[in-house]
Amino acid sequence: MATTFLYIDDDKLKDAAEKVQGFEQTGLRVLTNQHKGTWENQMKFIKENEAILDGLLLDLRLDDFPNEDGERADFRGTSLAQEIRTRQKEGEFKSFPIILFSGNDKLEKSLEKSGKDLFDICIDKGQINAKSYDVLSPQLLALAEGYKTITQSALNLSSILDTNIDFVDERFISELNDLANNPTHVIAGFLINDLIGKQGVLVDEQILAARLGIDILKSPEWEKVISSLSPSKYTGVFSDGWHRWWMTSVNEWWRKVIKAEKYLRSTPASIRVDLIKKGLGIEKLCTAEKIAKADSEEFWTLCKGYNRPLDPVDGLMIDGQENLYPWQDVEYVSIDAALKRKNNNVWKKVAKLEEERLIELERQFRKNR
Structure with missing residues (x-):
């Protein structure tokens, strides 16, 4: 029997269905529905379909457009997810994954960290392409199966x-x-x-x-x-x-x-x-090359700017890693990528304790030009 995800959006049914069509593959189907207008009707609909439901895909802003009955939703994706999680905890709903499927502009503006914690993964509609589906469809299947495994x-x-x-x-x-x-x-x-x-x-x-x-x-x-x-x-x-x-x-x-x-x-x-x-007993392997301004080839991580191998001694720690668990590795940006601000939309900035070192490196390489 196919794994079934329900997709809830506020777009017209045809448009919404086209957005998730690429997820479907052997063993995975996605049923598309517009929101039901009221909170009560939406929760009732999910409960009535719970038996066939293995997971949920939600748009964040369900209140942008009215449904085909002319009703505008009086809730958003986060509030719906929060209520479902509460009812799952209380045993009223079975446990299943909830995936946020929304535009990045909406994610950045409307979703706090506590909201993100309601969702297993967040998918940016604007970045979806054929290759994305090859990665994401197995993840949806794995999430649905994984929830059952954890519960058991x-x-x-x-x-x-x-x-x-x-x-x-x-x-x-x-x-x-x-x-x-x-x-x-x-x-x-x-x-x-x-x-x-x-x-x-x-x-x-x-x-x-x-x-x-x-x-x-x-x-x-x-x-x-x-x-x-x-x-x-x-x-x-x-x-x-x-x-x-x-x-x-x-x-x-x-x-x-x-x-x-x-x-x-x-x-x-x-x-x-x-x-x-x-x-x-093989020959066709090529050694990875060092990034410019790096000395060591004892690679152990990836530069977040170039996405290339790096020895942490040739990098700077990036910001926002104060609360890592002991078993988690610190992420780095290479000196060259930091100086050139390469892809800094990914790594944002270096850690506070690295700021003076970066300033000194900027002075050093400015002199050497």
Whole structure:
């Protein structure tokens, strides 16, 4: 039976349906509905369709346009999501994911952090294209399935990770187990935002490649490296929507499969690549290059300005990371990207403690011109 998401918008049905048509694939369907005008009618409609509902897609501003009956909604997406979450907590509604699907201008103007916490993920309508659907559709399916898994595993949350937890940071496991009596959406939010969405215990493909010293785009045999690392792949809840690898397991692979004597972290990229080629018996791998003004090739992160491999010693910490959990990695921008303000709409500004260093670097490189 297909996984079913309900999409609620204030646009005309035909226009609204076209916006979400790209999400549909084998095993996933999206039913489009206009808002029902009144709060009571909307909640009644959701309750009546709860049996077939695996998730909800909501527009933020449901009160911009009247529905086909000429009724203007007396609520917004956030207030609707808040009420659904409350009723899920009270057991009146079953637990299912809620995705915000709205224009970025509306998101920035109308949504505070507390509002974002109501939604599992936020999708910007304005940035959607064919490639986006290839990424987002599996995420919708993974969210729907993941909610069911979490609900069924409430008494043994660590089991949803599908791994030997003895090798997982005990501080993370402790935080996860502390959430045992919380609503499903709180647990899901913690996993998506603080495990899957942050580098550290798990890493994504780009960070993985950076730590192995490999330039993916120039390496035809990258998939052979990925295949060799399959035992390190995260297979727990939501894994079908987000590809991640356990970093402790990657380090074990480096030691046992590649048979490296030095730690991965302290090995230069060119040597990492040579050892991987030898260990796997392959040739078509290309070493990632340093960013301008960087000295080290012991890459361990990505520059947020260039999205290229970087050793943190050649970077500056970006702002807004004061409340990271101990298992989460700090994000950096390279010196060159910071000086040129490259893509600073992504990283905004450097951390307060890095401001003096940046000023000094600006002076230094101005003199060297």
